[in-house]
Amino acid sequence: MHRPPSAATEVAEELAAVRPDLVARFTAELPGARAAVLSRLWRALAFEPLPWVESRERAGDGLVLRLRDGRRLTGPAADPYRTDAYVALIRLDEVGYDDPERLMTDLAVPRSSGFAAELGHSAASLALSRAAQRRAAGGAARENHPDEWPDSDREWERRVVDGHPYHPGCRARPGFSVAEQLAYGPEHGPVVGLGLVPVAAAEALVTGVWPRELRDGSRVLVPVHPWQAAHVLKVPCEPGLDGHPLMSLRTLAVPGGPHVKTALSARLTSSVRDISVASVAASAALSSLGEELAARTDGLLHVTRTLGAATAHSPDLAAVLRESPQGYGGPGEHVVPVAALATTELPGSPAWLAAFARLALAVGLRALELGVALEAHGQNLLVVLSATGAPLRLVYRDLGDIRVSPARLARHGIDAAGLPARIRTDEPAVLRRKLFGSLVGGALAATAGSGEALCKALEAAVPELPGTEDLVALRERPLPVKALTSMRTSPEGTGDLWTELPNPLRCG
Known part of the structure; x- marks a missing residue:
């Protein structure tokens, strides 16, 4: 059967044209990148509610999935x-696959062809990201000590080379050429020039304080990512701000200034990265809620303020200005994105991991008790570390996808006025899955790196926490997490889908 060129072949050909010096390293990194994506895919196949999987059963040290059409995955x-990339090979009946793109193509289940292309792009982009690093991904970087750590937010975020720790599309950037990945990907360390699109003030929605330097008489100047300007808006932009891209790609740190979140209408992992008009309208109210929340957590939580937001009444042309989390670190302290903790030696210490889990759960559960379920994954959540690496406080950024309980907020005298309807719910299960799925199934799990390490950290941390009903649910029920592969292979418009993982507090 004729196969079209793989994503890896296409990336290698583009790379040969724009950065021929990286081709050999890209080729060397490709097997490991495929194993990393294959491991994430196998997790999804083993635990998500995929309609074409009939049953799952252990077989010695392995796992067998029986498909509805009679085939088997082993x-x-x-x-x-x-x-880690622990899956080197998956067998479909008697044929072995080390390439996730080929496996998903040959599975030929509903909506698999598009997802197969995403997997191939994810693996190829991951190999490209690793090839451009000054250190090998993982290994050597993990040996760094606090006195060798970065002193800037952009350098911390640059360390997160592999993207989402559990999404098979961890590095998929469809619509980005190789040249654009090198020019805009944070792991490549570029400086990105944001354009400025003028919008008549009467035709713009502005909340908060929009700075003088982003105004031109009666016009509001909206920062625009160059990819967005070229591929979506297709308009020339006036020269604007220089920024360093952060993990989310569309958010950039302006030296000496704020973080600028831009609209980026591309599907990265699971979501299209635009900025809705409703989110701009609600940004000031959400920022005020964040300040109120932080004030009630005994100094253990800071929430970055939204300084201003603007939109031309279009999700494709909008921007949000936020405080840099670095401002919440004191002398000698380090403010580290949780996703970057795995690049340090800290998670190798069970005592440190337990202390971090205790802090993160104490803050997350306190916020939930007050009525705010944070989406506290490794990108949104940062930890303030002492000069020796001890976890002291947390910093949270980007309140756009939290969930809030009006009833819980009211019990604690917190006003929910101005908060968008889509984030309001009093359903305990919805609130808990938002927090537990992101914090425990995301930030803590990825920092621990394995179920055994996570279990031990939680066993040490949980007995010291207040015994709320939310904590009881965490201890006694399976852990809800997003079904990331199901979301990518289901019909459009289904929104978030969820699955349940074995409770990480039960090591046996």
């Missing part, structure tokens, strides 16, 4: 919290 026993 691979190693799956640890849903493990983050």
Whole structure:
């Protein structure tokens, strides 16, 4: 059967034209990148509610999936919290696959062809990201000590080379050429020039304080990512701000200034990265809620303020200005995105991991008790570390996708006025899955790196926390997490889908 060129072949050909010096390193990194994506895919196949999987059963040290059409998938026993590339081969009946794109193509299940292309792009982009690093991904960087750590937010975020720890599309950037990935990807360390699109003030929605330097008489100047300007808006932009891209790609740190979140209408992992008009309208109210929340957490939580937001009444042309989290670190302290903790030696200490889990759960559960379920994954959540690496406080950024309980807020005298309807719910299950799925199934699990390490950290941390009903649910029920592959292979418009993982507090 004729196969079209793989994503890896296409990337290698583009790379040969724009950065021929990286081709050999890209080729060397490709097997490891495929194993990383294959491991994430195997996690999804083993635990998500995929309609074409009939049953799953252990077979010695392995796992067998029986498909509804009679075929079988065979691979190693799956640890849903493990983050290393531990799956080298998956067998579909008697044929072995080390390439996730080929496996998904040959599975030929509903909506698999598009997802197969995403997997191939994810693996190829991951190999490109690793090839351009000054250090090998993982290994050497993990040996760094606090006195060798970066002193800037952009350098911390640059360390997160592999993207989402559990999403098979961890590095998929469809619509980005190789040249654009090199020019805009934070792991490549570029400086990105944001354009400025003028919008008549009467035709713009502005909340908060929009700075003087982003105004031109009666016009509001909206920062625009160059990819967005070229591919979506297709308009020339006046020269604007220089920024360093952060993990989300569309948010950039302006030296000496704020973080600028831009609209980027591309699907990265699961979501299209635009900025809705409703989110701009609600940004000031959400920022005020964040300040109120932080004031009630005994100094253990800071929430970055939204300084201003503007939109031309279009999700494709909007921007948000936020405080840099670095401002919440004191002398000698380090403010570290949780996703970057795995690049340090800290998670190798069970005592440190337990202390971090205790802090993160104490803050997350306190916020939930007050009525705010944070989406506290490794990108949104940062930790303030002492000069020796001890976890002291947390910093949270981007309140756009939290969930709030009006009833819980009211019990604590917190006003919910101005908060958008889509984030309001009093359903405990919805609130808990938002927090537990992101914090425990995301930030803590990825930092621990395995189910065994996560379990031990939680066992040490949980007994010291207040015994709320939310904590009881965390201890006694399966852990809800987003079904990331189901979301990518289901019909459009289904929104978030969820699955349940084995409770990480039960090591046996």
